[in-house]
Amino acid sequence: MRQLIVFALKRIRGFQISEANDGVDGLKKLSADKYDLILTDINMPIMDGLKLVSMVRNDPNYKETPIIVITTEGAIEDRERALALGANEYITKPIQTMKILETVKKLMSV
C-alpha cells in the first residue's frame, strides 16, 4: 500500500510524509517528531496496526491526532475494534485514491 498512497499524498497533495516499516518503527518516529495525521495498515510485522492505534491514543502528544486505518480486513468487527481503539476512519481495500485524499483533507482541517 505504502508506495501508492505515499506517492498520491506527496505528488497530488504535496504532504510531507514519513514512512515506517512496522508499528514499532512507527512509534519510534512518532516520539522523535510531531505529526499531524497517522495512516496505518492493520497487518504489519512486529506490531500490528490495532496495537499501534491503541498505543498512539495512550500518548498524550497524540490523543487528538487523526488516525486513518487502511486495510484488507473487511469484517465489521475489525472496523468496530479499530474505531473503538481510537481510529478516526477505517478504509478497506481496494482503495479509491481520491477518497483517501479527501478523508485526509477532511481530518486535517478539523
Place this chain on the structure above:
Amino acid sequence: MLANLYIASYQLHSTLDFKEVLQIILEIVINLIGAEEFGVLLLDEKTNRLEPVASEGLETSELPSIDVGKGIIGESVENGENYFIDSMEGYERDFEKPIVCIPLKIKEHVIGVIAIYKLLVQKDEFTNVDYELFTLLAGHAATAVFSSRMYSDSERKLSTIQGFIDLLTK
C-alpha cells in the same frame, strides 16, 4: 478513477529495477483492484512456458508453470485476450481456472500474465475503474517489466565486460 490510474501508471514507470516493478504490480492489484490471491507469470521464450515470478496471498512456488495455449491461462496468453470467469458463485481456488487473466502485452506481443484466484471478501464485483486498470496493467505493466529486464540484462553484461577489461588491463 483518474487518480487511481494516474498513480498506477506513474509508479509502474518510476523504476528500472525488476523486483521493484513486480512489487508495484502486486501493490496495484492488491490495493487498487482488491485481489487477495494472485500471481504474475512471465513467458520464457525458450520453453514457451509461463513461469511464476511473483504472487500475493500464496507462495509463488505453489503456482504451476503453464504451457502457452494450454488451459485458460495458456489460451489467454496465446490469444492475448483478457479472461473473466462467468460467475464467482461457488468458486474455489483452482490454479487451472482463475477468476481473471490479464495478459501483459506490448502491442500484440504477450510477455506474461496476471492470474487472479481470489478477491478480498468485501470485493463483490468488478467496477468500471477495475476494467480500466486491467487495460492499463496489460500495457504499462508489460512495458515496465520488459524495460526493467532489459536494463538488468544490460547492467549484467556491462559488469561482465568491465570485469574482462579490468582483468586484461591489470
